[in-house]
Amino acid sequence: MSSPSAPVRALATVALILAVISPPAAAEEVPVEQNPARVTVYAGPVFVTQDPDLPEAAAVAVDHHGRIVELYGEVPRDTEWPVVTLPGRLALPGLCDAHLHVSGIGRLREQVSLRGCRSPQEAAARVQAFAAAHPELPVIQGRGWDQSLFPGRRFPTAADLDGVCDRPVILRRVDGHAAWVNRAALRAAGISAATPDPAGGRLLRDAAGAPLGVLVDNALDLLDGVVPPPDDATRERWLLAGLNACADAGLTAVHDMGESPAVADVAQRLADAGRLPIRLFVYLEGSVPGAVAALDRYHDAPRFAVVGVKSYADGALGSRGAALLADYGDDPGNRGLLVTDPDTLRARMAAVHRRGFQNAVHAIGDRANRLVLDIVADIQHGDTSRRHRVEHAQVVAPDDFPRFRELGVIASMQPTHATSDMRWAEQRLGPQRVLGAYAWRTMRDLGVPLAFGSDAPVENWDPLPGIYAAVTRQDKSGWPPGGWYPAQRLTDAEAVAAFTTGAAYAVHREGELGRLSRGYLFDVTVLDRDPRGRPAQWLAARVTAVVVGGEVVRRIGPPGRR
DSSP states (O other): OOOOOHHHHHHHHHHHHHHHHSOOSSOOOOOOOOOTTOEEEEEEEEEEOOOTTSSEEEEEEEETTSBEEEEESSOOSSOSSOEEEOSSSEEEEOEEEEEEOHHHHHHGGGSEEOTTOOSHHHHHHHHHHHHHHOTTOSSEEEEEEOGGGSGGGOOOOGGGGTTTOSSOEEEEETTSSEEEEOHHHHHHHTOOTTOOOOTTEEEEEOTTSOEEEEEEEGGGGGGTTTSOOOOHHHHHHHHHHHHHHHHHTTEEEEEEEEEOHHHHHHHHHHHHTTOOSSEEEEEEETTSTTHHHHGGGOOOBTTEEEEEEEEESBOOTTTTOSOOSSOBTTBTTOOOOBSSOHHHHHHHHHHHHHTTOEEEEEEOSHHHHHHHHHHHHHHHTTOOTTOOEEEEOOBOOGGGHHHHHHHTOEEEEOHHHHHHHTTTHHHHHHHHHGGGBSOHHHHHHTTOOEEEOOOTTSSOOOHHHHHHHHHHOOOTTOOSTTOSSGGGOOOHHHHHHHHTHHHHHHTTOTTTSSSOOTTSBOOEEEESSOOTTOTTHHHHOOEEEEEETTEEEEEOOSSSOO
């Protein structure tokens, strides 16, 4: 991937020099003469390189293409090149979220947030206030409820939304794999007691078979006709809002999981126009008709590439839709859902492999993980060069861990899922099966490539809490003492590597991203402190600068709390 043009690079360079001399209220670029040397030396923080030949550097020289030409153990004193001091104490290779949903992040500001609600009544009150504030919306949408926080951990019902709003209300669970709707939404979708459960989905029902108002996994497709489809202007608004939120959080790149070709078309146009703030690697949504055929119509551009297809094998553990080899510990008789027919999944994955692209398959339960590994073994015939991925790899049977390494499959995992789910995961899985859950250390020690992300907007897209969760296996209050199943903890360096070198490897960019070395693109995330060896400091740290290909895309300062 190439970086911005020399004028853009020079503009950002001189703007930052001025900012260091006299910090402005907001980072602005001021037109000035270009840097005639066309090389800039960046100094200030300690640079963590991920390069074993020089683990840390005091300064980095970057050419006008945004690539590193030299690293220094000390700041050079007599260089002919201009020296720019970046604000902050520690500069990491640009942090990359290897699994999130950019448009979903961008949509959040247009939906009601139900995160942290402790009862259906609290959620309903938020919905009512949001609906009153947005009379122009034909459908009220929201996200973030979690029945495990409600009294008795019961699922909510349409009756809980009675009197709240006369328009359809569609509220996705925090994991996105279930929706809570009101009676108006059920009517608009034509859902009644006579509506059968679709393959790979189910309606929660009362004793008489009437729908209660919660739809799980593929049953959400029944709502498609209720929500008006977005136009290209809306797709662009959501995409840019999501990418800018990620840049603000310190991310220099993201792997966008499951965008439609329509959104990828918009991203391609934005990339060609130089309007993407950070790097965007897109996996098309495999269930969209024509997605696999669309792979060949995209071209790599600065900060953009379409690299594969995202598919779903099963549902989520929180809504008991993850496909397990044995019954749920807290729901006898239920083994979850395969949301894509195995033959359909196999055919799609084979087609993606033949075209030379990656498969990235959502698999949470041990049965789903085994199915995906079996399919990978069948379609690649020993050719591991595609680096197919399992997204989440959340519950894995003991015999299947070594198969990830043998098949060259990347384990794309999300550390904060463990610290969010640990309140109830053992109840779902039981004391033995939980030992194979969220097992980052087991994967790493077996030599399985790890790539870490957040699954935002399921979790927050800030990468620093992800590093904290990987290092501690504790929530933000420090519970439980010593960490939840602490044998699976990682070191600081290992956790950072999964967000840098591991994420770069997962999209075949390990030769230019993920570390600071000669010839690599100069992407860095700068922090106001060095949290290494002090786990709680990962939560306290704040981003002070974000650099993508030598362009300072964010300067967030002065150091301290945002």
